[in-house]
Amino acid sequence: MSIRGVNIHIDQLKHRYSAKSPLTFDGVSLQSPPGEVLAIIGRSGCGKSTLLHILAGLLQASGGTVRLDEEVVQKPSPHWVMMFQAPHLYPWMKVAQNVGTGLRFAGWKEARIRERVEEAIRLVDLEAHADNNVQDLSGGQQQRVALARSLVMEPELLLLDEPFSALDAFTRSALQRDVRSIAKRLGFNVVIVTHDIDEAVIMADRAVIMAGSPGRIMTELEVDLPDPRERHDPAVQAMRTRLMDAFQDAAQGKSGPKGNEAAQEAIAANEPQAAGQHG
Amino acid sequence: MSGGATMSGLDFTAAGAALKSSGRNLANFVGGLAILLAFWWLGAYLLASNPQTASFSTFGPIPTFQAFPELWANGKIQSAVMTSGYRLGLGLLIAIAIGIPVGILVGRSKRFRELSNSPFQFLRMISPLSWTPVALFVFATWNQSIIFLIAVASVWPVIYATSAGLAKVDPAWFKVARNLGATPWQMLTKIIMPAITFDVLTGIRLALGVAWVVIIPAEFLGVTTGLGYTIQDARETLSYNNLTAMVLTIGIMGYILDSLCVFLIKRYSWQRGAG
Ligand SMILES: Nc1ncnc2c1ncn2[C@@H]1O[C@H](COP(=O)(O)OP(=O)(O)OP(=O)(O)O)[C@@H](O)[C@H]1O
Ligand SMILES: [Mg+2]
Numbered sequence: 002m003s004i005r006g007v008n009i010h011i012d013q014l015k016h017r018y019s020a021k022s023p024l025t026f027d028g029v030s031l032q033s034p035p036g037e038v039l040a041i042i043g044r045s046g047c048g049k050s051t052l053l054h055i056l057a058g059l060l061q062a063s064g065g066t067v068r069l070d071e072e073v074v075q076k077p078s079p080h081w082v083m084m085f086q087a088p089h090l091y092p093w094m095k096v097a098q099n100v101g102t103g104l105r106f107a108g109w110k111e112a113r114i115r116e117r118v119e120e121a122i123r124l125v126d127l128e129a130h131a132d133n134n135v136q137d138l139s140g141g142q143q144q145r146v147a148l149a150r151s152l153v154m155e156p157e158l159l160l161l162d163e164p165f166s167a168l169d170a171f172t173r174s175a176l177q178r179d180v181r182s183i184a185k186r187l188g189f190n191v192v193i194v195t196h197d198i199d200e201a202v203i204m205a206d207r208a209v210i211m212a213g214s215p216g217r218i219m220t221e222l223e224v225d226l227p228d229p230r231e232r233h234d235p236a237v238q239a240m241r242t243r244l245m246d247a248f249q250d251a252a253q254g255k256s257g258p259k260g261n262e263a264a265q266e267a268i269a270a271n272e273p274q275a276a277g278q279h280g
Numbered sequence: 281m282s283g284g285a286t287m288s289g290l291d292f293t294a295a296g297a298a299l300k301s302s303g304r305n306l307a308n309f310v311g312g313l314a315i316l317l318a319f320w321w322l323g324a325y326l327l328a329s330n331p332q333t334a335s336f337s338t339f340g341p342i343p344t345f346q347a348f349p350e351l352w353a354n355g356k357i358q359s360a361v362m363t364s365g366y367r368l369g370l371g372l373l374i375a376i377a378i379g380i381p382v383g384i385l386v387g388r389s390k391r392f393r394e395l396s397n398s399p400f401q402f403l404r405m406i407s408p409l410s411w412t413p414v415a416l417f418v419f420a421t422w423n424q425s426i427i428f429l430i431a432v433a434s435v436w437p438v439i440y441a442t443s444a445g446l447a448k449v450d451p452a453w454f455k456v457a458r459n460l461g462a463t464p465w466q467m468l469t470k471i472i473m474p475a476i477t478f479d480v481l482t483g484i485r486l487a488l489g490v491a492w493v494v495i496i497p498a499e500f501l502g503v504t505t506g507l508g509y510t511i512q513d514a515r516e517t518l519s520y521n522n523l524t525a526m527v528l529t530i531g532i533m534g535y536i537l538d539s540l541c542v543f544l545i546k547r548y549s550w551q552r553g554a555g
Contacts, residue, residue, distance in 0.1 A: 057459060085456070
């Protein structure tokens with residue numbers, strides 16, 4: 002399997018859920034080159050999942066555009082696949098059938114499906130469980146199945162919405178390393194949403210910080226660390242501290258929204274109220 | 281080595297437990313039927329020992345079992361079972377063909393659910409047999425009317441079980457499927473249907489019970505075939521052992537059909553501890 006990445010262009014994206022509800026986020030613009038692992042960090046409720054659903058084509062934005070290379074994202078596609086916080090596997094299918102679901106939807110022949118599924122299952126180290134019942138797997142194994150179910154589509158962009166937050170620390174860090182190494186090996190783009198700073202440092206090439214209400218991109222940071230990244234490595238620790246500081250500055254409204262000085266004051270003015278809302 | 285021994289030891293215990301539980305099931309099955317038979321025999325004995333009711337003593341188990349060979353030889357049992365089975369099967373099939381799509385609509389569309397709620401509750405509470413005059417008016421033959429009555433009676437459990445099953449489905453399953461490129465048709469056949477198989481089959485099992493209850497009185501009227509008619513006929517000709525033999529046949533048939541449903545539920549549902 003080898004997958005080329007894409008240029009992601011997000012241009013002045015904004016969203017509100019209904020005419021009466023407030024803007025979830027506003028003026029979000031982002032670029033990401035092919036093969037980049039981009040982390041979006043932000044507090045609960047700032048619109049990260051909403052943004053990801055729009056990138057996946059599962060939700061229509063109220064304004065702005067998302068383009069992958071020249072293609073405008075408007076609906077789901079095998080080229081951009083999202084993986085959720087919970088595995089959401091289909092319990093009436095075995096592991097291998099779960100992994101092949103998307104290919105079956107696309108009308109592939111069974112023989113080709115089998116081949117590709119085998120490869121995806123090998124990628125996530127579940128060869129021994131291919132014929133198992135998904136209800137018999139651990140949480141970490143189930144999330145690996147969900148990962149294989151996404152990877153089997155050979156997406157150019159993999160969208161991850163806090164995919165490991167329900168797992169124990171040990172399983173989580175193993176999966177974080179695995180996803181990064183698979184992405185780097187195959188060459189597709191990843192956008193991962195998280196509120197775990199460590200996760201961003203271990204996985205991402207670049208981290209952007211979202212804050213405020215409506216949410217905006219406040220700042221960004223290159224995570225230029227060599228692979229493999231070890232948690233106790235001083236360089237990783239230092240990056241973690243930098244990211245944490247940036248996050249706190251953003252939360253307190255010290256750093257303005259990227260490329261939008263005028264809105265900074267508005268954000269700052271809104272901040273006490275927003276902080277109150279989110280406890 | 282010791283690991284292997286432990287493994288086989290475990291296996292042995294598991295097999296023993298399985299054997300024990302199936303032996304226990306068999307004992308329960310036989311014991312339960314024996315108790316039922318004892319009560320039946322006692323009832324017949326009491327009838328026979330009272331001079332006023334002695335003429336009904338052929339209700340007892342022994343005359344009943346004696347009636348079977350003749351009923352079988354002259355084909356009465358087979359033809360009654362076939363005819364009633366045909367009506368039941370067709371009525372149920374219609375109920376399923378209507379009940380599942382309507383149930384899915386109720387479960388998926390809030391608007392349809394709200395709109396249909398009161399008329400459905402109202403229609404559901406009408407005793408199935410009270411539709412008889414309407415059925416006779418609409419349909420040309422008694423046969424068709426009986427099939428209609430069965431369908432009317434058994435469509436509700438299918439509708440409600442289907443929509444209840446759909447209500448329990450994890451909405452994320454739809455999102456994941458959409459995300460993987462499912463068309464609406466694939467959503468229906470590959471996600472919704474397998475997700476609710478257990479509930480639909482449970483609904484069909486209930487529907488079967490209802491249909492089985494409705495078909496007998498429905499066949500008391502008009503027709504000259506089927507289990508209900510045969511019972512009516514036996515009563516009028518005062519052959520009570522034939523009557524109980526047919527009642528027994530009804531019981532056995534119902535039991536077999538219900539067991540078939542239970543088997544299908546166990547076979548085709550993914551829910552843990554189903555059935
Ligand atoms: N379906 C919806 N309808 C209306 N409002 C919604 C809906 N989903 C989310 N929201 C609102 O939009 C805002 C952003 O939600 P979102 O789930 O995108 O946040 P998030 O950053 O992913 O938070 P978390 O870190 O807790 O997952 C929240 O205020 C939320 O209440
Ligand atoms: Mg979220």
